[in-house]
Amino acid sequence: DVKVTQSSRYLVKRTGEKVFLECVQDMDHENMFWYRQDPGLGLRLIYFSYDVKMKEKGDIPEGYSVSREKKERFSLILESASTNQTSMYLCASSPGTSTGANVLTFGAGSRLTVL
């Protein structure tokens, strides 16, 4: 079974703090994604990555950055957290179209509260 592990289930941070959300997958997937989920808005794509050191902006990248130094790890960074970044953050990975169906597998989520 593919496993996507997010390092923190719950975090509470203060406005202005730098926040790191870590995500690791163990099935050699090419693609990794960060979404945020808010009530009434569904899931929205923040950033994604096709490969190591590659990153692409999703629909709502403002206020976020990402890092993919190793194939299995994709980090989401909030340089200066703000209260409107309070949300559930979901990491996902998929094998890549070259290996067949691009089925997304999600981690358990990280619920971030910014005070």
Added chain:
Amino acid sequence: GIQVEQSPPDLILQEGANSTLRCNFSDSVNNLQWFHQNPWGQLINLFYIPSGTKQNGRLSATTVATERYSLLYISSSQTTDSGVYFCAVGGMYSGGGADGLTFGKGTHLIIQP
């Protein structure tokens, strides 16, 4: 980008009932997945179904790509089926989901004992 609409937004049923959830999308797709989000927030992939019909136990799904909709059927509902069901699509011109899927807003299903 592609628009994804799910209906109904909310559904309350008694245990044992059957239900049909619908997903409409605005453009051609070559990736469509149904997910169930449990009360703890975990999203579980139910079906990868860009076209055709699949069944898995009490759940089945049908996608009619030419008419741009997909249906998720749940038969003999159980309380553990409660949660939010999401449809997510990857467009023909976006690498089939390689650059992320677009999600609908979900159907919130409550199964009462």
